[in-house]
Amino acid sequence: MKFLELSKPDFRTYTFTMEDAHVTYANTLRRLILTGVETVAFRSDMTATGTTTDVTVKQNDTPMTNEMLADRIGLLPIHVTDPTTWKEDDFLFTLTVAGEKDSVRHVKSEDFVVTDLSKAALSGGAQEEFRVPTEQFFPKSRLTNDTCLIASLQPGSGSSQQRVEIVAKATKGTGREHARFSPVSQCSYEYTPDKTEARIQEMFVKWATVSKKVQELDKASERYQELWREFNTMQVKRCFKINGKGEPYCFDFTVESIGILSVPYIVNRACEVGRQMCNRYAMIDQTKLPDEITISPADSRIIGFDFLFRGHDHTLGNLFQTWLVENHIEGEAQPRISYAGYAVPHPLRDEMVLRIGVESGKESDARAAVAAAARGCAAMFETMSVEWKGFVGSTAKPVVKASAAKQVMKASESDEKSQPRAAPKPMMARPQMASKK
Structure with missing residues (x-):
């Protein structure tokens, strides 16, 4: 297993x-990137009492x-560059905005006030003394030079003045729980095309014969x-590369980060999670x-x-199945197994x-096979990470801190200007790929 042909379209x-690599292992990596890498976000799921989990709406005149407002808050990207060390009780996020008299007031993520509660608790001082610059968690987009729009307050004063007041805490999670925690906006792969002229011609002739019912054709003809x-x-x-x-044994990946964690870190972290x-x-044997x-x-x-795994789905199931078939059956x-x-x-x-x-009918043999698959797959992920x-x-480490975002933007823009812009590879049809498993 190896990686080749790195390109950065943007x-x-x-x-x-x-x-x-086997197609299952490529698909497992894809699923782990989408659902296994930790990020930090606001949980805003409804509870049995009708409230939201980590977002408290104290006033809402929108x-x-x-x-709905809590859900919008929950989808805000929070720039935490090392989510594995995040402590959810260390920071308090407060949003208090009042409308203006004569104009619409746009409420944005830059309006949050962030307090470092860990430092406030240690010193015993007022919370106002330990405010963290908002741009550390909500920097401006390099594309729009603005932060995320949350709501708009209409003009008014006195009793007609609109207000929004929200208190929230940020927690760590993965995309398997909710898309708000996914570190990427795209992670996909396609089978690497086989551009061998003879193979393409062979497939063309087969397609024309089987699908179009054409037995002979003059290459000079219009048909x-x-x-x-x-x-x-x-x-x-x-027509893709096959063993x-x-x-298929070769796969072209496209991974697009939402901008908080770097792609090299995301892929490496996915290997570690696997x-x-x-x-x-x-060691279950x-x-x-x-x-x-x-x-x-x-x-x-x-x-x-039958081994019932709670808290797992196709990611682990297809991984272990493929390993067992390839190594313990074929x-x-x-130990040898029959299925x-x-x-x-x-x-x-x-x-x-x-x-x-297991032909022996012994549970110990079945456990030994699953344990061997687990050890083999763990070693494979270790090799993949290396x-x-x-x-x-x-x-292959977290992206730089948000406080240095502007310098990174300038450096990246300079690099892009000095290098030719590579066009992203087009997605191709995957006639033999199961998207779910």
Whole structure:
């Protein structure tokens, strides 16, 4: 497994190629980038009592309901460059804005007042003495030179003056919980095209014969040119690099950060999250099962066992299934098993069932196989992380602090002017790719 052909179409987008990898491992990396990397945001989910979790709306004279306003607050990007060390009780975010008499007052994220409660508690001083510059958490966009619009207050005075007052705290989470915590606005991959002329011609002839029912064509004929143009619009995208099994092994990634964490850090952190996820189950053949796992005899005619993983979905299920099939069924790894498959029984239940077939009928053999898969996948993520850090260098760490954002913008703009702008690779049809698993 290795990474190739790094490109930066713009200041927050990276494209690169991942080679010599199974499609499941590429898809697992994609899912971990989308749902496994931590960021900081305002939780604004509704509770059973009708309130919102971490956003308290004390006054709201806007046309929006409290729930809608809290939801807008929850989607604000908060610039915390090392979310793994974030302590949610250290900072208090307060928004208090009154409308103006003769003009519309736009309420923006720059209107937040941020207080460092940890320092205030240590010194015993007034909270006003420990305010943090708002731009540290809500810097202006380099594209608009402005911060996010939250609401608009209409003109008025006295009893008709509109106000907004909100108190919130920011917490750490991942995109698996809610999209507000996703560190990227895009993470996708496509099969790397095979541009070998002979292979393209072979696929064209096969397509023309099977789909268009054309047996022979004169290359100089108009019909041939029509078919060739049609083939090159979409069908040519089916011509991608394949290995000896006829499976794709090379993938072109596009990762676009929302602008808080750098793409090199995001990818590396996704590898670390994957390794930690697998390591948790690396010793289940020797120690007590984690609380989230339940083992029962397979609910089928297969001689084997069902492992119920609570708190997991397709990401872990497809990963373990692929590893077990490649190494313990098709390969020579021990213990040998006769079957490996997984399912998510219900889309609204956060659980996954991994079924392992063992001819011996021993639970210990099934546990040993799952533990071996966990250790193997953890080692794979470790290798992936090492390869990635060697590929991108020292940039596989959190983005620079927001206080230095302006200097970074100027440096990036200077770099962009001095280098030709690379066009992003177009997305292609993925006829054999399952988007969900």
